[in-house]
Amino acid sequence: MGAGRDSHSPSIGEGRGGGAPEQAPPPRCPFCDSRDAQVISLFGTQVMTMQVKCRACGSYYEASKY
Numbered sequence: 760m761g762a763g764r765d766s767h768s769p770s771i772g773e774g775r776g777g778g779a780p781e782q783a784p785p786p787r788c789p790f791c792d793s794r795d796a797q798v799i800s801l802f803g804t805q806v807m808t809m810q811v812k813c814r815a816c817g818s819y820y821e822a823s824k825y
């Protein structure tokens with residue numbers, strides 16, 4: 760075998776970018792598809808959901824945090 764030299768190539772698998780904010784922006788409004796939403800409460804009827812109010816149409820909806 761010819762070029763069988765093991766060159767140290769640091770494989771950057773994880774940690775791409777970095778510095779990701781823990782608080783993700785609220786998803787789009789399911790009613791008017793607007794992103795101008797305000798997080799009312801971090802906990803909705805379920806632990807994994809949060810209450811969001813759409814500023815565009817003024818509707819309340821729950822969004823999943825994960």
Ligand SMILES: [Zn+2]
Nearest residue numbers: 788791813816
């Ligand atoms: Zn809306």
